[in-house]
Amino acid sequence: MIPAAFEYHAPATLKEATALMRRFGDDAKVLAGGQSLIPMMKLRLADVPHLIDLRRVSGLAYIKEQDGGLAIGAMTTYHELEASSLVRRYAPFIVEAIDLIADVQVRNKGTIGGSAAHADPAADLPALLVALEARINTTGGARARHIAADRFFVDAYTTAMGPSEVISEITLPALPLRTGTSYRKFANKASHFAVVGAAAVVTLGADGLCERVRLGITGAGPKAARSKRAERYLEGKAPTQENFQTAARKAGHGIEFLEDIHGSAEYRRHLTSVFAARALAEAVQRVAD
Amino acid sequence: MATYTGQSLRRTEDERLLLGNGNFTDDIVLPGTLHAAFLRSDRAHARIVSIDASAGLAIPGVVAVMTAADLGDVPNKTMIVKRDGMQEDKMIPHPILATDRVRYVGEPIAIVVAEERYLAFDALEYIVVEYDPLPAVVDPRQAMKDEVILHEDIGTNVVMKVLEGEGDIEEAFGKADHVVGHRYDDPRISAFPMEPRATLASYSPEEKRLTVWTSSQVPHQIKRYLAPMLGLEPDQVRAIAPDVGGGFGRKIELWSDEVALSVLSMKLGRPVKWTEDRRENLLSTHGRAFTSDVEAAINNDGTILGMRFRMIADLGAYFYTSTGGPLSNAAHRVAGPYGIPVMDIEVLGVFTNGPPTGPYRGAGGPEAALLTERIIDVAAGVIGMDPAEVRRRNFISADAFPYKTATGYTYDSGDYQRAFDRALELSEHDGWREAQRKRGPNEPLLGIGVAAAVKASGGSARTRNARADVYVEPSGAVKITTEASPHGQGTETTFAQIAADALGVPYESITILHSDSDMLESGHGTTSSRGLAVAGSAMYEALIQTRAKAAAIAGHILGCAADDVVFEDGKVYSASDPEQAMAFSELASAAYRPEKLPEGLEAGLDTKVSFTLDSNPFGFGAHVAVVEVDRDTGDVKLIRYTAVHDCGILINPMVVEGQIHGGLVQGISQALYEAMYYSPDGQPLTASLMNYAVPIAEELPTLVTDSLETPSPTNAMGIKGVGELPTVGSPPAVANAIMDALAGMGVDNLDTPITPERVWRAMQAAR
């Protein structure tokens, strides 16, 4: 549990940070909360000759309203999100999901940017980011980019970011009126990461039908992704248990299910439909509340 | 008179530990210390073609790299003793360091020492080991086929056989109304101490003396075994167990790692320190690891006529001293609290390409109870009787003690029926049965499980003896040296309670000294629930002798008979004339002045005792678990847990409750969460907390506990021991509750750990 030797850099600005990234290329990684990176270095699963600490860079931790939605600085911690009334008002499932991530100590350190950049297939927030159609704003590449969440997550531990890019901000668009949200997770008994997590964002129309449905799934496959078949099926239909179940059965479509000691592919497929149905039902329930 | 005994005094140990002022092995800093790291095999089975450490040695700050070739005169094997069922020609001990072959992932090959811990770890990456891979076998049933043989010179992997029992099993099966049978797997699990192993070995070339601080339950054994291996006299080795963060049976060995560190310290003349990391700990040794067939013959009236057990224990790749221990223990312990007349037991021990196994809290008891307690539920199902009722009909009755089981044990005392009924009542067992009947199809399944268990305390005849010294200083302060080596048991508190009452002195005036081989020349440490039963009884005997001498002196001074002297509240007085009194401190001071003493009495108030506990006391536990099972996912939630224990007379009920809580949780965890999984080729799949599951507080319900005290006639204090007892009954109680929840669906067998996916699959298959 002792990392290999590394060089530590503590830039004061994002510009300096990205300059260091360009200079050291593959030999460099940025450090945010360190809750994934440090354990990997200690287990010598990650060899990082140059560690560029973003914690001295000012102006990367904030939560503000923007165009009816939210703009969140990459270095905002789980705890800051959890404690924010803006976040709670915008979409309560963010607070609920964070409450299911690790423990207080980890949440005091871990960041939204780190969770997104790390792209752990079992991480919780990515499911919400795809369901909310978040944008991941990066800097340090040829130009600043605003990457849609469902294009950002490419594969296990792999994102659409280039080698010198850094996440600066994540924006969450405005949600229509009469929208409910829910995140339901089946936790791995050892790590408590998601074996399967389902994030639902459902808007009911004036006619009482499901008007807009977004469903993000994490844990089941190599990356967090939207279940577009399930979404399409439910849109325009009545919010009934039966419709949720049918939609949920389509939620696994296109997922290459993972398999490990915490769940076979078959079990993950089953859990995906169970938890999708539970999240959809709860999201709808919350519109009414 | 008991002022302190029976009181829930706060533990004297806690303040220091809770404030972070503990003194664990890793906290000890000696000048000039070198830091060690082990290079361990990443192959399950391979020949070692070559080891090249030159690049590692070249790193500045790296002081030495030692392999088996550098051991010199030190024999490359750990100490083992022959246990029941072991065969002289098949006792292959664990090497100190691997020579030409590795047989499990994690087996130590080389050890690096450096000026800094970081450098030692860096150097590991520069030591090149060339392997020639061999096929591996990790499943003990597969290993029994001897297709892959671990030690060719003995020609087989099957190296132990224990037979036990009484009566004609075929006859019992022939005449029974029903015979039921099942196979149960009980996988490898980790003892998971909060503090992993840690050792600091320091040889002084000037004093020609080696001091070893080590996270151990048995410092005296460390000394006893280590000295001859290193070519030293016993008094040239001092072993100290400082604060130890849990052991659970897996710190009762002299580990090869400890030997290697000692050899290095002697070679280099400097202290050498090593603290294991969690991965190393998870790969070092395991408990349980049984797979067994069990059959039971039962009549329609609930009478159990006999049981047959065919058990296979996975020993791992080599023997350590305690490796074979659980086998014969399990053979005796399958009897449980029942008067089953016919028992037929065979336990085989098999080498596999896994780390050595050995006793883990319960040491064969939980392995046995899992079988007996689960098959009783199956039998109850067949005759359509409530499992609680089947148990009540087969309990050994309170007036039948001493009771000799068909498995060769003699139980001392107990009232199983009463404790069991108390557990049923406290758990609202009948109310839950009612609730179960009322459950709707959209609610989670509800299951109720019971289990009952008996556990011996004190260990085998070899360890049922103990040393204790009591020394009353002239000031009246009392120093007691015990051979118990506590690591969480609260021994400093409970032993002081006993001593304060025995001498009628304030609790604060007692100091309990332990865990240093220079304080007592021998000892067996804290293992096998022997702390209070054996080491405590030895101390009690020493206290009685001390008091007798003190009474003789006091009688002489006060002018009364020795048996008229009363010790109370720090005072000593004559019962018949209480005016004749003195302070205990005055008496203590007088004891060291020959002119104050009666004729023929030597000065001093110190007593050395060697004590033998002739037979084991047996404790009892009754358990009731209530679970809910999610019909969609198979996830199990433990919603209520009740346990009633009889561990004899309670010295400190709060300390006992703490032991019970810990034991219950370890057992619950075994039923629901824990398993060390290996791939078929011997690679570990659960070598970190990302994959090895242990419960967290929020996953457990409030544990409801109660005690019943039937004094044990085996010892003067009437105590029975509690360390391992709660771990014996809790795994089957939880398993039985889950099976009860699933009974309506036709699911009849699930192996522990009963994971959500296993439940879900069983429900799918039954649909």
Ligand SMILES: Cc1cc2nc3c(=O)[nH]c(=O)nc-3n(C[C@H](O)[C@H](O)[C@H](O)COP(=O)(O)OP(=O)(O)OC[C@H]3O[C@@H](n4cnc5c(N)ncnc54)[C@H](O)[C@@H]3O)c2cc1C
């Ligand atoms: C005990 C424990 C339990 C946990 N349980 C859960 C759980 O249940 N669910 C869950 O989702 N997570 C869990 N986590 C992981 C946790 O959420 C991590 O904090 C998170 O995955 C990474 O965030 P971080 O800020 O710590 O990132 P770091 O560990 O600092 O970095 C992670 C990776 O992202 C990169 N990175 C970080 N910030 C940026 C940025 N702004 N731009 C570009 N790259 C960046 C780093 O270079 C690194 O590769 C757990 C962690 C621990 C220690």
